[in-house]
Amino acid sequence: MSAVSLLDHLRRRVAAEGPLSLPEVMADTLTHPRFGYYATRDPFGAGGDFVTAPEVSQMFGELIGLWAAVVWQQMGSPGWVHLVELGPGRGTLMADALRATRPVPGFHTALEIHLVEASRTLREIQGRVLSDYSPTWHDDVSHLPDGPAIVIANEFFDALPIAQLQRTGAGWHERRLAFDPESGAPIWTLTPGMSPLAALVNPRILATARPGDIAEVSPASLSVADVLAKRIVGQGGAALVIDYGHARSGVGDTLQAVQAHRPVDVLATLGEADLTAHVDFAALAQVVKQAGGAAHGPTTQGAFLSALGIVQRAQALMAKATPEQARDIEAATVRLIGPDEMGTLFKVAAWTGPMDAPPPGFEA
Template structure:
């Protein structure tokens, strides 16, 4: 057992079972023992690898998309370039390098990071020293923004509900006593059925008994706030994550440790916890804030539209054989249907009256 296990067990013993959202918030964000608060989880030596760590091509193409979108906005003299959950700063570093292809855009940009981890803030500061840091989206500057959220919404706390013959009951984390005298964490249903099911997506309400529904109140609140910001001050946003395009029942909570799946309820604080993004609910939240939501696409289609195949060819032409193999492997990993190409989706959001972003010119 870890110190965080003991802390969570004490909370459950004192006040009863925790919602999964409360459990995730502690496991990931506890100031001392939370997963993201005490380590750098990315890369081969960490627990998982994100797209920016796979290849510079990812960030460079996002950077060119930002520069192109800035031009379509009318080239405002000042714009906030924002990243939510910027990891080690690798993505923004690549974005800014690509931005130098359009010097006027590079001059207009001021970088803002939304980050809560002191460890990761240190990594980001080493790569992007002139950024401004925020604890939440609420303090972003009141000006047009270009926002990137890559694998951000999947790590926000979710709530789960399970349908029984008496209705929808919340799934909660409780203590399971062991014969040895210790305990494990496990799930139990709240005794009272959910009185108001309006918080659940319409697509799950007719699910059969035993089905599990997930919602992400934190993600929807952030999306609505950003939608309002875009509506008031202008700009555009990209949300890139793994998930499903339509709301549907299913238990997608998972833990990753050492590049392999783990038990989400074993050793909290020692593994990454995530859940699939419900892009339909997320899009509704952005729209509720006043922004325009463009049709969902896959990461593979989006990167191909931006020219990743051509970029890989140009890089390979200057590479040695080993480097060329790495470039080919990265291209496949980012775009192939059996890799990240279709599981990962891209949701594009803009100010309501903004010109169509790249890829939607004919929409």
């Protein structure tokens, strides 16, 4: 579907309902069953709009799989556990994780694979990639079955809808989507009244923000974190969250659109580009702690993967590779852990029960 179809849909909604909140816009833009970005294409890889870490190198998924196996052992190697991935993309991470953990005694026998995926297009791809493992799909984390679970969320929270609040001299107003009456182009506007979502903004920001500052909150992300934390505390397991974002809550407009591996204008490419925002790890950690869980990290992706042994894994692969393959492995390692690549921008956090041992990569 073209962006025109999505824009017509949004125009009809604005005409009927008034200016739309950013969560409503992001939900329609990304996951609308007819017009949504993820519903109408496979955006991953060199031929798509962006590349995620599992597509950079098999080492990423392998190490995440071994992380999950060690966590399972820390849990006492239960005979039954859900291995869950949120937003599994093409299924690359899960496939690499399962291949790497095949030698771990008892691990695969205990696993039930669950994938939380809204896109029917991506579900078909995941089904082909993971056909040997009979995964079960779910539309939402709240639909996951009961039981201990190890949850992987790589670049999942950044795509969940956010709301943007802008500080004025009178207080906090919510940013919304409208259409210019003359040109018909999409524009941002502010609600005339104060936004109740200001209650979700970090108190330090509320006290120090200046007129014009933008604060972002994500009720959807907080809700997912709450659901995961409560089930981990009550039923056992752990969650691993990998995403780009900030360790400390702050102000700023982080909403971005990416098309063909380049940033593009958000309003000019609705429906044709990926929409994401930086993850507020501090806000998620607060929800986890309020639910009785323990929040580990965040640490940087570079530090996390290094602690799991990515350098040693790369060296082992390079020792058996051709010179060209060795160069590719070295380049992929740099991209994953280099401070000027994904190594610093991406953060990693883990959530466990309050009395559980720190999971791998968070021992310090």
